[in-house]
Amino acid sequence: MSGQRGNWFTRHWQLIPGSAWMILFLIAPLIMMIYVSFWTQTSFDIKPDLTTKSWQTFFSQPVYYSALWNTIRVWLIVLVGTFVLGVPVAIFIGLFVRSNTVQTILLVLAVIPFWTSFLVRIVAWKPMLGQNGALNIILMKAHIISEPLSFLLYTEVGMIIGMIQIYLVFVVGPVTFMLSRIDPNVIEAARDLGAGTGRIFKDILLPLSRPGLVTGAIFVSVLVLGEFATPASLSGRKVNLLGNVIVTQVGSLKWAFASVAGVVLTVVIALVIVGLLRITDLRKEV
Amino acid sequence: MAYDLELSHVSKVFDNGTVAVDDFNLQVDKGEFIALLGPSGCGKTTTLRMIGGFEDLTKGTIAIRGRVVNDLSPEQRPTSMIFQSYALFPHMNVRENIEYGLRVKKVPSKERHARADDIMEKLDLTGIADGAFEGLSGGQRQRVALARGLVVEPDILLLDEPLGALDADLRKRIQTELRYLQKQLGITFVFVTHAQSEALAMADRVVVMNNGRVEQIAEPEILYTRPRTAFVARFIGRNSIIEGTLDSRDGAVATVDTEFGKLRGHLLDDGVVQGASVDLVIPSEIMELYPEASYQDEAILKQYSGNCLLGSVRAETVVGSLVVYEVEICDTMTVELESHVDKYGRSYPAGTPVCVSWMPADGHIVAT
Numbered sequence: 001m002s003g004q005r006g007n008w009f010t011r012h013w014q015l016i017p018g019s020a021w022m023i024l025f026l027i028a029p030l031i032m033m034i035y036v037s038f039w040t041q042t043s044f045d046i047k048p049d050l051t052t053k054s055w056q057t058f059f060s061q062p063v064y065y066s067a068l069w070n071t072i073r074v075w076l077i078v079l080v081g082t083f084v085l086g087v088p089v090a091i092f093i094g095l096f097v098r099s100n101t102v103q104t105i106l107l108v109l110a111v112i113p114f115w116t117s118f119l120v121r122i123v124a125w126k127p128m129l130g131q132n133g134a135l136n137i138i139l140m141k142a143h144i145i146s147e148p149l150s151f152l153l154y155t156e157v158g159m160i161i162g163m164i165q166i167y168l169v170f171v172v173g174p175v176t177f178m179l180s181r182i183d184p185n186v187i188e189a190a191r192d193l194g195a196g197t198g199r200i201f202k203d204i205l206l207p208l209s210r211p212g213l214v215t216g217a218i219f220v221s222v223l224v225l226g227e228f229a230t231p232a233s234l235s236g237r238k239v240n241l242l243g244n245v246i247v248t249q250v251g252s253l254k255w256a257f258a259s260v261a262g263v264v265l266t267v268v269i270a271l272v273i274v275g276l277l278r279i280t281d282l283r284k285e286v
Numbered sequence: 287m288a289y290d291l292e293l294s295h296v297s298k299v300f301d302n303g304t305v306a307v308d309d310f311n312l313q314v315d316k317g318e319f320i321a322l323l324g325p326s327g328c329g330k331t332t333t334l335r336m337i338g339g340f341e342d343l344t345k346g347t348i349a350i351r352g353r354v355v356n357d358l359s360p361e362q363r364p365t366s367m368i369f370q371s372y373a374l375f376p377h378m379n380v381r382e383n384i385e386y387g388l389r390v391k392k393v394p395s396k397e398r399h400a401r402a403d404d405i406m407e408k409l410d411l412t413g414i415a416d417g418a419f420e421g422l423s424g425g426q427r428q429r430v431a432l433a434r435g436l437v438v439e440p441d442i443l444l445l446d447e448p449l450g451a452l453d454a455d456l457r458k459r460i461q462t463e464l465r466y467l468q469k470q471l472g473i474t475f476v477f478v479t480h481a482q483s484e485a486l487a488m489a490d491r492v493v494v495m496n497n498g499r500v501e502q503i504a505e506p507e508i509l510y511t512r513p514r515t516a517f518v519a520r521f522i523g524r525n526s527i528i529e530g531t532l533d534s535r536d537g538a539v540a541t542v543d544t545e546f547g548k549l550r551g552h553l554l555d556d557g558v559v560q561g562a563s564v565d566l567v568i569p570s571e572i573m574e575l576y577p578e579a580s581y582q583d584e585a586i587l588k589q590y591s592g593n594c595l596l597g598s599v600r601a602e603t604v605v606g607s608l609v610v611y612e613v614e615i616c617d618t619m620t621v622e623l624e625s626h627v628d629k630y631g632r633s634y635p636a637g638t639p640v641c642v643s644w645m646p647a648d649g650h651i652v653a654t
Contacts, residue, residue, distance in 0.1 A: 183371055183373055185369040185370075185371050185373035186373045186374075186375060186376070188340055188360065188367070188369070188373065189367065189369060189373040189374075189375075189434075190375070190386070190390075191340075191359070191360045191361050192338060192339075192360045192361070192365070192366060192367045192435075193361070193366070193386055193387030193390055193434070193435075193438060194361045194387055194390040194391050194438070195361060195386075195390045196361060199390060203375075203386070203390075204375065207377045208376065208377060
């Protein structure tokens with residue numbers, strides 16, 4: 001059947017729209033961003049004369065390179081937080097809820113907050129966490145505290161609480177999915193052969209849900225590393241992430257400098273994804 | 287000597303009030319092959335899971351080699367379960383699957399390999415030991431699951447419809463292999479199935495269950511020739527069943543009043559009183575065909591003590607060396623006869639009026 005083979009074009013034309021899209025909106029902007037990061041920036045103007053000045057500024061001024069460390073620190077805290085809270089929820093929904101209907105209902109409940117706009121979700125935390133917010137009122141009425149807690153809003157704590165809530169669902173979803181696909185008999189077989197709860201978790205649940213864990217980690221990582229709105233809103237601009245640096249620099253038309261921050265952020269995200277994918281080859285799964 | 291496995295008054299009521307198992311009693315000797323047989327939902331799998339520790343008992347005790355194991359979790363019980371889905375660990379290769387139980391029990395790696403090699407040789411798995419099991423056939427997966435369960439040297443092996451997922455030919459072959467393996471190892475097997483042919487072919491004793499209750503525990507041939515309850519009679523073999531009431535009894539032979547007149551059969555149960563409603567169970571292979579005129583033949587009537595039903599052949603089906611006749615009796619019921627194809631030649635084609643007879647000792651009367 002030589003007709004099925006055809007020439008190169010007939011075999012590969014289906015790749016054209018996708019490739020064109022990727023080149024136009026991913027590869028080209030990336031090259032452009034790297035290029036612009038070496039342009040010369042003055043207070044009022046930007047010229048395509050190549051220089052490393054913006055790069056030097058980024059790594060010499062604490063306000064900028066500390067944004068890099070802040071980003072990595074906040075990413076790790078939020079990642080751990082979403083996993084500590086999300087994995088038990090996933091285990092409950094995926095393993096302990098037998099009925100498919102109840103499973104779906106619980107998953108939908110976990111996703112419902114996601115149906116509101118991103119900004120609404122962030123802003124909604126303000127009346128929750130503020131000095132006279134819901135949380136403080138509840139704690140005071142319950143006589144757990146006598147004075148309102150002031151570290152909840154416009155602090156890093158508030159920002160992290162907000163981020164964990166917003167991104168939790170990205171862990172719960174994929175991990176639940178992977179866990180619910182495990183044949184309950186496989187877990188019983190392990191028990192039958194003498195494995196206790198800890199061994200079952202380590203030998204059976206962890207490896208079998210690894211693609212879900214990695215998918216969740218990639219979702220959370222990509223989203224948190226690129227964050228700028230939540231810190232701006234809930235930390236009261238006290239915490240600066242790379243995303244915030246980019247927004248500020250673009251706002252004041254410092255394109256070269258914004259590009260440097262952009263390149264750094266892109267490299268960080270790429271490294272994180274490569275690292276996570278080394279844990280499991282997602283293409284082999286499913 | 288304690289029994290290898292003893293279930294006393296075991297009952298299971300689920301949280302929603304469903305009675306899954308009701309007063310189950312069974313004693314199993316070491317090395318016995320026991321089949322739990324019954325339709326789906328009869329409680330056989332629940333019983334097996336209670337033995338394995340996967341379900342709590344509502345009442346009663348389970349003892350293994352004299353030790354009550356009610357409070358032991360599955361990982362502490364000296365039982366291994368073979369699941370219908372095989373439940374192999376998908377992220378481990380064949381050897382890792384088989385050695386898992388030994389690794390959990392911290393058996394040193396040298397001994398672990400040796401024991402795994404040994405069981406793999408017994409089960410003819412040596413060639414595929416280190417392969418992933420993605421390419422394995424159903425039969426091979428089944429043997430891997432068996433090896434994984436047997437390598438930890440359980441006192442009792444529990445098998446939950448392990449042949450259910452295999453095609454018919456393979457199932458036949460594995461039945462024989464399993465039976466051979468069990469006798470070779472001398473381990474007690476408890477095997478759950480809904481296929482009577484499987485239970486009758488493999489087990490030393492069969493426990494027939496229905497609606498959570500034990501109907502009869504007996505050797506396969508007894509089950510076949512002497513069903514104790516109407517359910518067993520309907521479930522095992524190809525029996526024709528005529529309903530009626532007990533008219534009179536004379537030792538082991540009794541007369542039943544039926545819509546086709548008074549018919550005779552063998553009655554084992556002493557508790558059945560006159561007037562009780564009973565089933566007359568007639569195995570398909572003991573019935574005999576005579577020409578219609580035999581109905582007036584005194585010699586034949588006497589030989590069969592009057593067990594003679596008039597009817598007409600509706601269908602004659604030859605299956606290899608066997609022939610199956612469907613005979614319609616008085617337009618109200620159909621009985622099936624089975625015999626060797628040479629017995630009647632082809633002298634009773636469809637439409638022939640006939641007389642169906644059987645010896646009173648070969649029909650069974652059971653209370654309903």
